Amino acid sequence: xxxxxxxxxxxxxxxxxxxxxxxxxxxxxxxxxxxxxxxxxxxxxxxxxxxxxxxxxxxxxxxxxxxxxxxxxxxxxxxxxxxxxxxxxxxxxxxxxxxxxxxxxxxxxxxxxxxxxxxxxxxxxxxxxxxxxxxxxxxxxxxxxxxxxxxxxxxxxxxxxxxxxxxxxxxxxxxxxxxxxxxxxxxxxxxxxxxxxxxxxxxxxxxxxxxxxxxxxxxxxxxxxxxxxxxxxxxxxxxxxxxxxxxxxxxxxxxxxxxxxxxxxxxxxxxxxxxxxxxxxxxxxxxxxxxxx
Numbered sequence: 001x002x003x004x005x006x007x008x009x010x011x012x013x014x015x016x017x018x019x020x021x022x023x024x025x026x027x028x029x030x031x032x033x034x035x036x037x038x039x040x041x042x043x044x045x046x047x048x049x050x051x052x053x054x055x056x057x058x059x060x061x062x063x064x065x066x067x068x069x070x071x072x073x074x075x076x077x078x079x080x081x082x083x084x085x086x087x088x089x090x091x092x093x094x095x096x097x098x099x100x101x102x103x104x105x106x107x108x109x110x111x112x113x114x115x116x117x118x119x120x121x122x123x124x125x126x127x128x129x130x131x132x133x134x135x136x137x138x139x140x141x142x143x144x145x146x147x148x149x150x151x152x153x154x155x156x157x158x159x160x161x162x163x164x165x166x167x168x169x170x171x172x173x174x175x176x177x178x179x180x181x182x183x184x185x186x187x188x189x190x191x192x193x194x195x196x197x198x199x200x201x202x203x204x205x206x207x208x209x210x211x212x213x214x215x216x217x218x219x220x221x222x223x224x225x226x227x228x229x230x231x232x233x234x235x236x237x238x239x240x241x242x243x244x245x246x247x248x249x250x251x252x253x254x255x256x257x258x259x260x261x262x263x264x265x266x267x268x269x270x271x272x273x274x275x276x277x278x279x280x281x282x283x284x285x286x287x288x289x290x291x292x293x
Contacts, residue, residue: 033094067226097266185272
C-alpha cells in the first residue's frame with residue numbers, strides 16, 4: 001500500500017497550501033483532517049479550500065454533513081478507511097489532533113458490555129453532579145475536544161468520553177499504527193504565527209463571516225455542535241447583540257491563538273517530523289520530498 005503522507009500543524013501556519021502544491025506535484029488526493037471542514041456551509045470561518053483549489057486536487061472529508069448533524073472522530077475514522085481503500089495515494093492535512101490520532105492509530109469502539117457499563121456510569125455521574133461537572137471531566141482528558149462540545153450536549157460529551165476511554169489517552173503506552181504513514185508538522189515562530197492568525201481573522205470578516213453565520217443561524221439550531229467552532233460561536237453572540245464587532249474580532253483572535261497552542265501540544269504527542277514554516281513554499285516542499293525519498 002502507498003504510504004500516507006500527513007501534514008499537521010496549528011491553524012494559519014500554511015499547511016493547506018503546502019499540501020495542495022505537494023498533491024499536484026505527486027499526483028495525490030487530499031484528505032482533510034479538520035473537524036469543522038466536514039460541515040456544509042461553514043466555509044469562511046473554517047478557511048475551507050475554495051472550489052477552485054478543490055478542483056486542482058481531489059479532496060475528501062470536506063462538506064460531509066449538515067451543521068445540525070453530530071460528527072466525531074469515530075465516524076471520521078470509519079469514513080477515511082473507506083476513502084483510502086479506493087484512494088491510497090493521499091495526503092492528509094489539518095489541525096485536529098484527535099482526527100490524526102484516529103487516522104494513524106484507529107479507534108477501538110466496540111459495542112460491548114464494558115461500553116454500556118461506562119455509558120451508564122457517565123449518565124449517573126451527570127445526574128448526580130450536573131452537566132458542567134461531566135463536561136469538566138472531558139476537558140481534563142482532552143481540552144481540544146471539550147471546547148467543541150457545549151456542556152448542554154450531554155450525549156456528545158458522553159460519547160467523547162467513551163471514545164477517549166477506549167483510546168486510553170491518559171497513558172503513554174506503546175501503540176501500533178493501523179497504516180503506513182509519515183507525519184510532518186509545520187510550525188513557525190510564535191509571534192509570526194500569531195500575526196498570521198490575526199491576519200486570517202481579519203480576512204474572514206472581509207470575506208463575509210458575519211453574513212455566513214447569520215445565514216446558517218436561520219437554517220440551523222444555534223445549539224448544534226458545529227456552532228461551537230471558534231469564529232462561529234463568537235459571531236453568534238455578536239448577532240444576538242451581546243458584543244460589539246470589534247470585541248468579537250479580538251475574542252476570535254485570542255481564542256484561535258490559545259487553540260493553536262493546544263494544537264501544537266497535541267501534535268507533539270504524535271512524534272512528527274517538524275518543518276519550519278518560516279521557510280519559503282518551494283523550500284518546504286523540497287524538504288518534505290527529501291524526507292520522502
